[in-house]
Amino acid sequence: MSKQPVAVVGVGQTKHVAARQDVSIAGLVREAAVRALADAELTWADIDAVVIGKAPDFFEGVMMPELYLAEALGAVGKPMLRVHTAGSVGGSTALVAANLVAAGVHGTVLTVAFEKQSESNAMWGLSLPVPFQQPLTAGAGGFFAPHVRAYMRRTGAPDTVGSLVAFKDRRNALKNPYAHLHEHDLTLEQVQTSPMLWDPIRYSETCPSSDGACALVLTGDSGAARAPRPPAWVHGGAMRSEPTIFAGKDYVSPQAGRDCAADVYRQAGVTDPRRQIDLAEIYVPFSWYEPMWLENLGFADQGEGWKLVEAGVTEMDGDLPVNPSGGVLSSNPIGASGMIRFAEAALQVRGLAGEHQIDGARRALGHAYGGGAQFFSMWLVGSERPDH
Amino acid sequence: MTTAAELLAGIPELAGAEPVTRVTIPARLEYTHTPGSAQTRFLTALPDKRLLAERCPQCTRVYVPPRGACPTCGVATTEQLELPHTGTVTTFCIVNIAAKGLNIEVPYCYAYVLLDGAHVGLHARVGDVPYADVRIGQRVEAVWNEERLGPSLASISHFRPTGEPDADPESYRRWM
Amino acid sequence: MSPAARSVDRHGRGRDVAVVAFAQSNHTRRTDQLSEVELVMPVLHDVLKQTGLTANRIGFTCSGSSDYLAGRAFSFTMALDGVGAWPPISESHVEMDGAWALYEAWVKLRTGEADTALVYSYGKSSPGSVRDVLTRQLDPYTLAPLWPDSIALAALQAQALIDAGLTDEPRLAETAVRSRRAATGNPHAQLRGSADPAELLQRPYEVEPLRRHDCPPISDGAAAVILAAGDTARALHANPAWIRGIDHRIEAHQPGVRDLTESPSTRLAAAAAGAFDAPLDAAELHAPFTAQEVVLRRALYLSDDVPVNPSGGPLAANPVMAAGLIRIGEAAALIHRGEAHRVLAHATSGPCLQQNLVAVLEGTNGNRNGNSPRSTDGTRGGAR
Amino acid sequence: MPPEVLSAPLIVEFPFTRSTGPVLGAFLTGLRERVVLGARGSDGRVLCPPAEYDPVTAEELTELVPLGRLGTVTTWAWNERPRPYQPLDTPFAWVLVRLDGADTALLHALDAPRHAVHTGLRVAIRWAEERSGAITDIACFEPAPDTAEGPAV
DSSP, X not given: OOOOOOXXXXXXXXXXXXXXXXXXXXXXXXXHHHHHHHXXXXXXXXXXXXXXXXXXXXXTTOSSGGGTTTTTTTOBTSOEEEEOBTBTHHHHHHHHHHHHHHTTSOSEEEEEEEEEGGGSOHHHHHOOOOTTOOOOOOHHHHHHHHHHHHHHHHHTOOXXXXXXXXXXXXXXXXXXXXXXXXXXXXXXXXHHHSOEEEETEEGGGBOOOOEXXXXXXXXXXXXXXXXXXXXXXXXXXXXXXXXXXXXXXOSSSOHHHHHHHHHHHHHHTOSOHHHHOOEEEOOOSBTTXXXXXXXXXXXXXXXXXXXXXXXXXXXXXSSSOBOTTOHHHHOOOHHHHHHHHHHHHHHHHHTOOGGGOOTTOOEEEEEEEETTTTEEEEEEEESSOOOO | OOOHHHHHHTOGGGTTOOOOOEEEEEEXXXXXXXXXXXXXXXXXXXXXXXXXXXXXXXXXXXXXXXXSSBTTTTBOOOEEEEEOSEEEEEEEEEEOSOOTXXXXXXXXXXXXXXXXXXXSOEEEEEOSSOGGGOOTTOEEEEEEOGGGOSSSGGGEEEXXXXXXXXXXXXXXXXXX | OOGGGTSOOTTTSSOOEEEEEEEEOOOBSOOTTOOHHHHHHHHHHHHHHHHTOOGGGOSEEEEEOOHHHHTSTTHHHHHGGGTOOOSOBOEEEESSOHHHHHHHHHHHHHHTSOSEEEEEEEEEOTTSOHXXXXXXXXOTTTTGGGOOOHHHHHHHHHHHHHHTTSOOHHHHHHHHHHHHHHGGGOTTOSSOOOOOHHHHTTSOEEEBTXXXXXXXXXXXXEEEEEEEEHHHHHHHOSSOEEEEEEEEEEOOSOGGGSOTTOOHHHHHHHHHTTTTSSOOSEEXXXXXXXXXXXXXXXXXXXXTTSOBOTTOGGXXXXXXXXXXXXXXXXXXXXXXXXXXXXXXXXXXXXXXXOXXXXXXXXXXXXXXXXXXXXXXXXOOOOOO | OOSSOOOEEEEEEEEEEEEOHHXXXXXXXXXHTTOOEEEEOTTSOEESSOOSBOTTTOOBOOOEEEOOSEEEEEEEEEESSOOTTSSOSSOEEXXXXXXXXXXXXXXXXEOSOGGGXXXXXXXXXXXXXXXXXXXXXXXXXXXXXXXXXXXXO
């Protein structure tokens, strides 16, 4: 049983901002979907099914909002699936959609992920007052800060590495018109002296809270042949999960992440990711996660990720650019953030990334993670149709 | 993109009306939370200052608090054992930002404390020590919240250094 | 309106996938002593034991549940503890009924990336008021602020059917009685047995025209299914329940836009799943309210001689988020037990049957002369 | 095995702030000013509540039309025991009401004695005294005066 090849022929996203006060929830997801359809030069009638993803329903205070979004996404009379795998959901949603094409179930699928955090407050949604617990942190920063410290301790990385990543991603974001944060005057010194929120994580090393949506149109061989612009081909895609908390969990480099990457590389025939992959869009909500994931993803040896950062390898002009879009550090509509990584990887290999295009990008990794660093979803896209 | 004002302009009765753009819709749902058997066993021992862990019958790893299943084996943890009130800091951060609803004075140290005999860290505060002196590997002991002893993790006020030498990294390396 | 025409044929080509094991909890009004993982774990052990598989030999795992039911964000992450996801597993989750988790798993198996899949779902309705919680799934601008509860919406649909002359209160009571008496043979059901229709009709309305017997019980429960492809399925079960077709469709959200007496999404899904290609021996319908069975029977062209919900259906146990998956499991179990050859399973989501999934399951060996599904009135189903 | 079953209340409460977008914003503005708007769909049908996107074609809808203040009950359900936050705290009927000029029906409450409620009943909007631009600016419906004329059901 061989899978059908899957191509990304449409990409759309909203301008990510703190609060999209001009649109309803439907209006927000619609905007991304319309842009993806326009990119593919397709109409609603061309779409066979819709796969939608977002993080917890409490973020907008609508239970299973896809029910109310059926009309906005042209899904009436069609199949509609709703995925929720915590922070990795944007990636997982794209993979579920891709599988519909790969399995030959549908010809052309629209997939959308979103978060409209301004409707409520992510801190609130993440910190519902569950009895008998003694919550010690609110939101993700406090949760992940001890893992960052463990990484620093384990690798001996100097404490300046996080600020280098943050400064790089914020500067990259200036080239991305959809990015939330456009901090034109930001200096490295400002990053390094910004307030310490959850020591060792500084304010400027954390992601913003955004309203935003992202959409992709996925199709097979015949759809790709009709596409007006170059498609991005899916060379490999995988999800892996491990428990939230368990004896022996490696929070710094979770096994699920390593296994997920290995599966994707196997599918894509990648044996040396550092050389064979041209760039990566990695889910980095706190700057230190860039060196951590570089190791987890096999781009650097254990303990060496921070050295790539220091050497400028992950800069836009380095030999492994990471997050040329500005990444999660510059835009974080939580449920959409993973799909944005996948979408940006696709834009790069299509040569359509605009000002933040990496010249000659032929293979790019899109990565997302979520939960207690336990859910991973990744895909590797390329400019060439896979030959399997 | 069309705005509400533009749409209203076409309707004589409403032309010029200040358009509604946002609406506040409160919602309140009341639940009764029950934590399940394993957590109940753990929680109900706390007022007696007992830390009740559970061991997985398959992999023999010790979980505290127990959550009903050994997450790697997928089987119930039913064997209970009491752990001492001492442990080792395996990692931590210093929280400098007050979170709404948490009611904890900042700054404070949020740490993973690997209780002696356990294989997962307990999430707790470390106090009674300058934060600059908190270390990975530091030995700590529980300080009970005498006024608020009850079936809640709030029964433990925080952990404080015991003054012992730091633990051998090999003793906690795998159990962060 | 007919994307099916462009879709790849669902029941002629591709990889055959079957249900090879099904397990469910004993559904009850409350499970205060159990956390979600404690509720779901025994069911997972049950399906694994039926197949002799272990968690780390499963190719793909997918679950369905709702944070709003639990009152906690990311509630599904703790339920994963019951799976034993170590070494790490290929896994996904839908914020939907488990029937859609099964659909995602079916797709995964069709890609050839996995040969087996574990699907589970659970719902604890007892912590909150499910009737009110479900108001939160309505249009947040024009519907949710009015808090129309799930019984009220079902009652509007029931009245529309009565007005259209498609049913009446005595016939709805007979549906309730038939379901709950059928459940006497189902040890997992919550409500087993029923008073006579005449007595039920003396009781007060919940929301007129629906009385208590027209509504599902409030249930805590869990269910799990194992899917397998091709020869793996044959190796794991002597009589796999092959998924001959599966499809799902959604309708417009606002109840006032739809004709509540019809379910075009069910009919579309059924057509795409091949439901109308050959006669059915039985149907397991996810109709939590009696009147909804009327709508579904019409959409599915089910004649009166096709037994509906021999398990008792959601009127006998309705663990929200699992009740749809249970329909597929019960349909498969009829085939596994040799009581039926070709069974339709249906799941629904959203207000007034907004979204519907239909699966058609078939046994391998025909077994067309085998025993028919149990039915309360002693007649045999599956007349053809 | 558990010595007791622990339980405690868990309150999930938030004042969600929803931005409405143009169509719903105009609709809610209308309610505040005691005018109900519908949206004309791709097939010419008028949808109320107005849909932002056409349920059949998915097209964006931007033509809004004012509707009558009277309407016809298309189905109903008698709610003897109102629940918290519902529009009325005395027994009422849930109704779907097709307002004059609309082709689809709006869900709301009807304040009327049980015996008066039936499909086809002519009803009128009872406005809330204080209106802020919300669906609850319609306090409920009530039976229309006998003289009220309207389309046959």
